Amino acid sequence: MITKKTKMLGIALLLVVSGLFAFKPSTNDKYFEIQKNLDIFATLFKEVNTYYVDEINPTKLMKTGVDAMLKSLDPYTNYIPEEDLADYRTMTTGQYGGIGATIGNRNGKTLVIMPYEGFPAHKAGLKVGDEIIAIDGIPLKGKSTTEVSKLLKGAPRTAIKLKVSRVGKGNLQMTLKRQTIQIDNVPFYDMIASDVGYIQLTDFTQGASREVRKALHKLKAKGAKKIVLDLRGNPGGLLSEAINISNLFIERNQEVVSTKGKVKEINQTYRALNRSYDTKTPLVVLTNNRSASASEIVAGVVQDYDRGVLIGQNTFGKGLVQTTRLLAYNARLKVTTAKYYIPSGRCIQALDYSKHNADGSADKIADSLKKAFKTKSGRVVYDGNGLAPDVEIKEKVYAPIVNSLLDKGLLFDYANLYASKNSSIAKAEAFKLTEAEYQTFVRWLQNKNYDYVTEVEKSLKTLEKTAKSEKYFSRIKGELGNLKTRVSHNKEKDLSTFKKDIKHLLELEIVSRYYLNKGLTKVSFRADAELKAALKLLGSMNDYKQALTISKKARK
Amino acid sequence: MKKFIKKKYIVITAVFLFVGLLAFRPIDKYFEIAKSMELYAQVYREVNQNYVDDVSPSTVMKNGLDGMLKSLDPYTNYIPEDEIEDYRTQNTGQYGGIGVVSRTYKGKTIIVKYDKASPAYKAGLKIGDEIVEVDGINIQNKSTKEIDKIFKGQAGTKMSLMITRPGETTRKKFEVTRQNIKIQDVPYSGMLASEVGYIKLQGFTRTASKEVKDAFKKLKKEGMKKLVLDLRGNPGGLVIEAVNICNMFVGRGVEVVNTKGKVKDFNRGYKTMGEAMDLEIPVVLLLNGNSASASEIVAGFLQDSDRGIIIGQRSFGKGLVQIPRPLSYNSQVKITTAKYYIPSGRCIQAIDYSDHDAGALHDRMADSLKKPFKTKNGRTVYDGVGLDPDVPVKARKLALITTTLLEQGLIFDYVTAYVGKHKKIKPAKAFQLSNAEYQDFVQWLKGKQYSYTTKVEKSLKALVEKAKKEKTYSKIKAQIESVKKKMTASKAIDLTTFKAEIKQQLELEIVLRYYLEEGQIEATFERDKEVQEALKLFKNMARYRKLLAGK
Incomplete structure (x- = not known):
């Protein structure tokens, strides 16, 4: 999500004053149509509130209408009522x-997923896996994460009392003082090889560029001659931060991104206004299909200027910019005002919201409509479908047994038990479960419910049902029976077949109990295919240069 | 299939209120409405002015209003000026x-x-x-x-x-x-057998009761002593017409239905105003899952009064009443203002829309939540699920091959060619295609392009996709292929497997060309399970009476 809050607001206010309809010839018709529809809305809204069979809540009804109206445009044009404003601010400021601490809910239990280092929860000794039973005497049973989150939040310096249950320790009482929490945009950076520094960027709130710059600085001091910037799962954020981060890696005055919309005043070209930080250091950017928006600007700039190599999966494809507009009663409207174009001239928006299907969904831009563009060195890239990585790594998919153990929280629970019995473990980088320990885990699972129905098994059930309703069942019964035998799984066998993945995920859980997010990230590197590809590429500067010059990439 | 008249499930009463009802609302509610309206208007203006693409103000507004009203129920609708004509046609026919x-x-x-x-x-x-x-x-x-x-x-x-x-x-x-x-509310009436008259009622526009009465009189002259009133597929219409039709069988001053809503002024009982046409004549009502609203008032009233037997399938279950309200610029809004209750005191609304949160799932009422009520004779009936037939008949569903041949116009085209070759055919009731003629159709189809994907094939495809995702496809590929092969073989003989119903559709289409809709309706009687069940019941009047007595 890109929100050019302050700047755009200024532009828009200016527009209102100067008369908005001057840009269309059919001004009066359109103005009349708007007025007419508003009049119809007003009468309809009153009528429905007055005469409808049940009592209805006008605010809710209006919000439903507004949401439906905006959803018919695109998913990013949103109405934000006053009561959601605090969350919205957190999203832009962090x-x-x-x-x-991050919390989660499983089976009605509120669990601590991750305390942030140095903040009240961590300082007070709240641990990953702790169950929060009550806040200030209010029991949390049956409360949603959103409700619990409201109870946890509050003005800085106010006290909060938690009742917590910890495996092996029973119930604990603790009193904490709330504090202003600044969520890091760069939660982790470190050296991952003798001359390779790694920066994980998970967000684009205010200060993101400063954090990246600082990380770069520190890594260089530690001897980093090559950099991996990890944008996987980063959903985007502020456009200005994306511009400033891009600015770190490219020459001053180069164009970063330009925005184009219906309202001319929205059309702007943004350039690298600051002195660049580093235009030479070999760079790899990791992306996946959840890297969106501001992430795609940074990665797109890197790709279009041949400044670095993109490794991972095709990015999300969000090429639309939103502006936040102030409404009455302190509400806000986030409205898509422009498309953005990266230096090669392409817009990477994947879904075409200017046309909607009957069911309201939008389709991907057809391959035949995609246009080719050239990067600075002449490599061919395309618009209309996110960014295609220069080195593609297939997305990791877990087997159903693994997902079942994760979903049912069994890895999480076992890690709690493990942590209650072992006061310390080896350093994160060195920590590994022994074969015997894995077998202990398997034995522990014996009386747990971790069975699952695979999607294939579910599909087979549907298949049998449709065959019956369409009267083909008796004809294909035998064949379906054979299929069923093949499809059926054996959960005990799965535990050994997929041992490698399960063991790795269990190690991640356990390490997070002792070394929090940092430890988790370090251990995750062991099974990180994208990162391994990055290290391999950076290990051979010849390959790296080739990846940036060879332009025979048939991507369609 | 396109019809010039689209029918929706509507009940419209001709009640109009003129008092400003907001007057008795608490002030803060009034403020909330005003505030909501201001915010909505602002959002709307902003979007029209600043959205990245040019948008049509009317379309954007309609999307908003439709989404808002959909969160209430499917019957509360905004009708823009350019759809008013169609809407009027629905009421007047x-x-x-x-x-x-x-x-x-x-x-x-x-x-x-x-x-x-x-x-x-x-x-x-x-x-x-x-x-x-x-x-x-x-x-x-x-x-x-x-x-x-x-x-x-x-x-x-x-x-x-x-x-x-x-x-x-x-x-x-x-x-x-x-x-x-x-558009005729009664497209057909005639004698099914000696003494048994049949009236098909397909809508409830302003002339519905008059048309039913006229048909009734005509049939009486032809010797009708028992009546089959066919309400299958009838989506409803005007409440008052339903009341007048009930009136034919019970006489003056009987309450047929009463409505209750938030606005007390709308609560009213509808009583019969005229004399009965026949207090004694045995009546069978044919109902199916598409009989809704006004149809359910007629059938529900007669069931609750033990005045007729329902044969067929459970009805749709629409117990909500709408009124149209004029808006500015010639547009209208149709608002659900009340629920209606039939004489036993039950409301047959099947889906509970009272949770008005956007995206709330509205399920059919669970059978365990329905409450029992008593008919006049003390038979137990239930609310909340439409009307249950007294004599259930299983619904028939056409096979996919048959609907494909209908939808892709192949039956239609074949019949057009058939008509070109045959000057005349036997009378509607007697007309049948011979096996040789059916084979001729099968032969003719061989040169035609038509394809259909059965749900089985679709499910199989979905399964393959899942298997590929879960990386088990290679393990089950052989088994999948054998299911596919068997399906292809099964489809190849669909024309034989489903011969009976395909042949019937051909015959009906042929009869339509020579004898129009009347002939077509007559031609179906022989194979119409509900009609046959009605005739069977009328042959056994002791059973008819026993059913009504609840024994």
């Missing part, structure tokens, strides 16, 4: 008043 | 046109139905004719909505049609004068  | 039902498929608009009184029939147009031009405008590849607009117009105006007729090489030109067309 700041809120709270205890500094 | 009247429109200016040439009286044909056409079907637009793959860009071709073909006449599929009309009656003898229609201007189209009188002008010499035939079922099967493809309309190519209207008043010099080529209508090929136009949407059904556009074509609909072109066809409709003031009575007395002329329309010039250019058509192509199957089997003829040159185009033909016809001049047809539009008339006021009244």
Whole structure:
């Protein structure tokens, strides 16, 4: 999500004053049509509130209408009522008043997923896996994460009392003082090889570019001669931060991105206004299909200027820019005002929201309509479908047994048990479960419910049902029976077949109990195919240069 | 299949309130409404002005209003000015046109139905004719909505049609004068057997009760002593017409239905106002899952009064009443203002829409939550699930091959060719295709393109995709292939497996060409399970009485 809050707001306010309809010839017709429809809306809204059979909540009804109206445009044009404003601010600033921990809900239990280092929860000794039973005497049973999150948040310096249950320790009481929490945009950076530095960028709130710059600085001091910038799962954020981060890697005054919309005043070209930080250091950017928006600007700039190599999966494809507009009663409207274009001239928006299907969905831009563009060195790239990585790594897909153990929280629970019995473990980088320990885990699973129905098994059930309703069942019964035998799984066998993945994920859980997010990230590197590809490429500067010059990439 | 009249499940009462009802609301509610309206208006203006693409203000507004009203229930609707004509037609059954039902498929608009009184029939147009031009405008590849607009117009105006007729090489030109067309609520009435009369009621527009009464009188003259009233597929209409039809069987001063809503002024009971036409005549009502609203008032009233037997399937279950309210610029809003209750005190609304949160799932009421009520004779009936038939008959579902042949117009085209070769056929009730003739159809199909994907094949495809994702495809590939092979083989003999129903559809289409809709309805009786069940019941009046007594 890109929100050019302050700047755009200024532009828009200016527009209102100067008369908005001057840009269309059929001004009066359109103005009349708007007025007419508003009049119809007003009468309809009153009528429905007055005469409808049940009592209805006008605010809710209006919001439903507004949401439906905006959803017919695109998913990024949103109405934000006053009561959601605090969350919305957190999204752009990364700041809120709270205890500094991620929480989650499983089977009605509120669990601590991750305390942030140095913040109240961590300082007070709250641990990963702790169950929060009550906040300030209010029991949390049956409350949703959103509700619990509201209870946890509050003005800085206010006290909050938690009742917590910890495996092996029973119930604990702790009192914390809330504090302004600043969520890091760069939660982790470190050296991952003798001359390779790694920066994980998970967001684009205010200060993101400063954090990246600082990380770069520190890594260089540690001897980094090559950099991996990890944008996987980064959904985007502020456009200005994306511009400033791009600015770090390209020459001053080069164009970063330009925006184009219906309202001329929105059309702008953004350039690298600051002195660049580093235009030479070999760079790899990791992307996946959840790298969106501001992430795609940074990665797109890197690709279009041949400044670095993209490794991973095709990015999300969000090429639309939103502006936040102030409404009455302190509400806000986030409205898509422009498309953005990266230096090669392409817009990477994947879904075409200017046309909608009957069911309201939008289709991907057809391959035949995609246009080719050239990067600075002449490599061919395309618009209309996110960014295609220069080195593609297939997305990791877990087997159903693994997902079942994750979904049912069994790895999480076992890690809690493990942590209650072992006061310390080896350093994160060195920690591994022994074969015997894995077998202990397998034995522990024996009386747990971790069975699952695979999607294939589910599909087979549907198949049998449709065959019956369409009266083909008796004809294909035998064949379906054979298929069923083949499809059926054996959960005990799966535990050894997929041992490698399960063991790795269990190690991740356990390490997070002792070394929090940092430890988790370090251990995750062991099974990180994209990162391994990055190290391999950076290990051979010849290959790296080739990846940036060879232009025979048939991507369609 | 396109019809010029779209029917929706509506009940409209002709009640209009004129008091400003907001007056008795608490102030803060009034403020909340005003605030909501201001915010909505602001969002709307902003979007029109600043959205990245040019948007149509009317479309954006309609999307918003539709989404808002959909969160209430499916019957509360916004009707913009350009849809008002269609909406009126729904209530009155009247429109200016040439009286044909056409079907637009793959860009071709073909006449599929009309009656003898229609201007189209009188002008010499035939079922099967493809309309190519209207008043010099080529209508090929136009949407059904556009074509609909072109066809409709003031009575007395002329329309010039250019058509192509199957089997003829040159185009033909016809001049047809539009008339006021009244869609019949009773498209057919006649004797099913000696003493058993049959009335098909397909809508509840303003003339419904008059049409039923006229048919009733005619049948009585023909010796009717027992009545089958067919409400299958009837989506409802005006409440008052339902009340007047009930009146025929119970006499004056009986409460048929009462409505209750938030606005007390709308709460009222509807009583019969006239004399009965026949207090004694045994009645069977035919119902199915598409019998809704006013149909359910008629059938529900007669069930609760033990005045008739329902045969067929559970009805739709619409127990909500709407009224139209005028808005500015000639548009309207149809609002659900009340629930209705039939004499036992039950409301038959099947889906509970009272959770008005956006995206809330509205399930059919669980059988365990329905409450029992008593009919006049003390039989137990339930609320919340539509009307249960006293004599259930399993619904019939056509096989996919049959619906495919119908939808892709192959049965239609074959019959058009058949009609070209046969000057006349046997009377509607007696007409049957011989096995040889069916084989001729099968032969004819061999040269035709038609394909259908069964749900089984679709499910199988979905399974393959999942297996590929879960990386087990290679393990089950052989088994999948053998299922596929068997399915292909099964489909190859579909024309034999489902011969009976395909043959019937052919026969019905043929009968329509020679005897129009009347003949078609008569031709179905023999194979109509519900009609046969009704005849069987009327032969055993002791059982009829026992069913009503609840023993």
